Amino acid sequence: MTETLQTATTRATGTATSTATGPATNAAAPDAAAARDHAAWRAARERDLREPHGPLSQVALHWPTAVPRRLPGIPGEWWVADRTLFTRPVPGDRAVLAGDQVEPVGPTLVGVDEGRSRIVGTFLPEGRVRGEGADDEHEVAVEVVLRTGRYAVRPLDPQAATRTGFDHVPTFDYDPAWVLDVPVTWYEDPEPVTVGAAQPRLVHHVAVLGEVDVAHEGAVVTLALTGSRTEPTLLFSDEADGVAPWRILRIPAPDWAPATSGTLRLDLNRAVNLPYAFTDFGTCPAPLAGNHLPFAVTAGERAPR
Numbered sequence: 316m317t318e319t320l321q322t323a324t325t326r327a328t329g330t331a332t333s334t335a336t337g338p339a340t341n342a343a344a345p346d347a348a349a350a351r352d353h354a355a356w357r358a359a360r361e362r363d364l365r366e367p368h369g370p371l372s373q374v375a376l377h378w379p380t381a382v383p384r385r386l387p388g389i390p391g392e393w394w395v396a397d398r399t400l401f402t403r404p405v406p407g408d409r410a411v412l413a414g415d416q417v418e419p420v421g422p423t424l425v426g427v428d429e430g431r432s433r434i435v436g437t438f439l440p441e442g443r444v445r446g447e448g449a450d451d452e453h454e455v456a457v458e459v460v461l462r463t464g465r466y467a468v469r470p471l472d473p474q475a476a477t478r479t480g481f482d483h484v485p486t487f488d489y490d491p492a493w494v495l496d497v498p499v500t501w502y503e504d505p506e507p508v509t510v511g512a513a514q515p516r517l518v519h520h521v522a523v524l525g526e527v528d529v530a531h532e533g534a535v536v537t538l539a540l541t542g543s544r545t546e547p548t549l550l551f552s553d554e555a556d557g558v559a560p561w562r563i564l565r566i567p568a569p570d571w572a573p574a575t576s577g578t579l580r581l582d583l584n585r586a587v588n589l590p591y592a593f594t595d596f597g598t599c600p601a602p603l604a605g606n607h608l609p610f611a612v613t614a615g616e617r618a619p620r
Contacts, residue, residue, distance in 0.1 A: 353489045367451035367473035370590035377468045400425040400466040412436045432460040462517045485617040493614035499579040501525035511601035513591035519600035539603045550602035555611035559592040559618045586615030
């Protein structure tokens, strides 16, 4: 993989060429149907962000230790033993964590895979009155994540100011010039790589699926594709003002034919912010070294804060 990273860096300087054919091209002229489709996609994106226990509801990030202790604002005690996270209720707590796999008495073992997360249970904070509407609008969810072998506990509060005060994500205007058909080279086997994260001292283990060549004003930059074969992703940074340090583009799954080269469509109007851009509690992966576009991508989402 070291060789691959070096190749990507070299190509970014324009001193080598890709095995795929041709530079990136604009895929479409202005089209009313495409603009309507983009508007519908944006509306769905905003709805997803507004989910009661979505990224806008993150309010803290706690790192339990080997000593059982309370975590601010979360019922029970939490600790790590034998590389496993445990929680148990504390007698007298008015707020109680409830969930299908939460033991009402005694310790609950909480398991999650590296790089993943899951909601363990929910609780109604002390002093909060359950009003009208769904429980999701009132109850705090407790999410457990495992990053770099360390467990973290993240409360998701639907009453968080980042959610209740949310209006919309600022974006660049839709521009079909940023819909690019680019040469792509798929690897026969995904290559494991370690990248940084939005939180210090954390890393993510990702799989590199292939690479694309993006052409702009005579220069060609090679970027690595990560994610999975069902949803390739492009994590990248660029030189635009007013955007997050890096963004992500999720690419509709291509036809996985045996050929290793071809063309992939990148609609950079759909470049979005990861959760770390909305609060201080995201643990999102950073781009690979070299996944930087040395020009301004004036498409997609702007920084939300």
